[in-house]
Amino acid sequence: AQSVTQPDIHITVSEGASLELRCNYSYGATPYLFWYVQSPGQGLQLLLKYFSGDTLVQGIKGFEAEFKRSQSSFNLRKPSVHWSDAAEYFCAVAGGRRALTFGSGTRLQVQP
Amino acid sequence: NAGVMQNPRHLVRRRGQEARLRCSPMKGHSHVYWYRQLPEEGLKFMVYLQKENIIDESGMPKERFSAEFPKEGPSILRIQQVVRGDSAAYFCASSPPDSAGYEQYFGPGTRLTVT
Numbered sequence: 001a002q003s004v005t006q007p008d009i010h011i012t013v014s015e016g017a018s019l020e021l022r023c024n025y026s027y028g029a030t031p032y033l034f035w036y037v038q039s040p041g042q043g044l045q046l047l048l049k050y051f052s053g054d055t056l057v058q059g060i061k062g063f064e065a066e067f068k069r070s071q072s073s074f075n076l077r078k079p080s081v082h083w084s085d086a087a088e089y090f091c092a093v094a095g096g097r098r099a100l101t102f103g104s105g106t107r108l109q110v111q112p
Numbered sequence: 113n114a115g116v117m118q119n120p121r122h123l124v125r126r127r128g129q130e131a132r133l134r135c136s137p138m139k140g141h142s143h144v145y146w147y148r149q150l151p152e153e154g155l156k157f158m159v160y161l162q163k164e165n166i167i168d169e170s171g172m173p174k175e176r177f178s179a180e181f182p183k184e185g186p187s188i189l190r191i192q193q194v195v196r197g198d199s200a201a202y203f204c205a206s207s208p209p210d211s212a213g214y215e216q217y218f219g220p221g222t223r224l225t226v227t
Binding site: 032034036041042043044045046049090094097098099100101102103104105 | 116143145147153154155156157160167168170171203205207214215216217218219220221223
């Protein structure tokens with residue numbers, strides 16, 4: 001069965017600082033990997049996705065993520081965080097089934 | 113192109129009543145998924161439907177919950193005899209028929225409160 005672990009429940013960074021959110025997955029073959037962002041009371045917006053090919057993927061809002069098969073990881077990064085990035089971030093994996101399996105999320109706070 | 117639409121956005125039901133949640137997928141999308149998000153948790157898959165077919169309902173509770181996606185009209189998630197534990201945000205997502213990577217687009221959700 002596929003699973004996703006986001007080890008950091010809550011992260012606080014200063015505006016302008018760099019950000020890395022961790023995501024580890026468990027799946028037997030090459031997975032499809034996603035990062036979504038959820039603002040309070042809102043739905044989920046897709047930030048980026050990895051299907052195959054280049055292991056460094058670029059997304060919207062200046063985010064990128066790197067797929068590392070050896071570490072079963074798909075960490076999300078941003079070089080300089082803006083106050084508007086404060087939200088909850090979810091990593092998700094899809095394998096043989098179309099259903100997405102989500103991690104429990106990382107809540108990001110941005111300090112001025 | 114309008115996104116995934118869900119209504120109502122907020123729904124309050126008393127214990128024992130029925131809740132009906134509606135989802136209209138994006139134009140051209142023929143796959144619909146329902147997820148539930150309990151407070152302070154991630155989303156959990158419930159059911160995957162195509163027009164007139166339930167493809168995967170492995171995440172659906174065995175009782176009181178049902179889903180449909182008719183040939184015409186929105187997908188409906190129906191919860192009978194609601195209990196307090198059903199209070200959650202219910203999200204619908206859709207994807208086009210040829211999305212090889214299972215990319216899903218989410219609606220704004222319906223927040224169900226059971227009193």
